[in-house]
Amino acid sequence: EPEVTQTPSHQVTQMGQEVILRCVPISNHLYFYWYRQILGQKVEFLVSFYNNEISEKSEIFDDKFSVERPDGSNFTLKIRSTKLEDSAMYFCASSDSFSPYGYTFGSGTRLTVV
């Protein structure tokens, strides 16, 4: 069964550093998403991406965040100037249509900022 793959599974970074979280969506999917889950809290929407541009973003997704689809297969989330409160599980998802019959999440990257 097709999967959304996220790497690394766990990333530790020092406060102030930049991190890039990587995702490989399902190959024929067109819509891509990043969600965040701070430990013990609910899963929160960050951003959606379609046709090489951001289609929607939440208030969490400020200027320190950016997304990119650099090569037609990867979908990345960059976080600049990381803070302790950026520590969370970050989930990538992809779907094949706007009404997501095939809405699939990756297994997540646990980001720890120290």
Added chain:
Amino acid sequence: GEDVEQSLFLSVREGDSSVINCTYTDSSSTYLYWYKQEPGAGLQLLTYIFSNMDMKQDQRLTVLLNKKDKHLSLRIADTQTGDSAIYFCAEFGANAGKSTFGDGTTLTVKP
């Protein structure tokens, strides 16, 4: 904005049925989902229901949707200790183009 509410905890005995409830506010919701999350793990899609359906059954899982009351429930028959996990209700709103998750219900199954 959109909101999804769930009770936070449910405890049942092995072999009993579990019913996890969820309410949502977005009337444009097209799909409603139930995800399972085990400790330290990712989100596992258990089942989903399209908003024009009332019920969906998948082996031990039964999803009931009351669209008028915006109420969704997940029934797990013959609950096992391996079902212990956090269960998230989520809705996908066509207007918003994103999913909104509930806080998650921690299901504890006692032997």
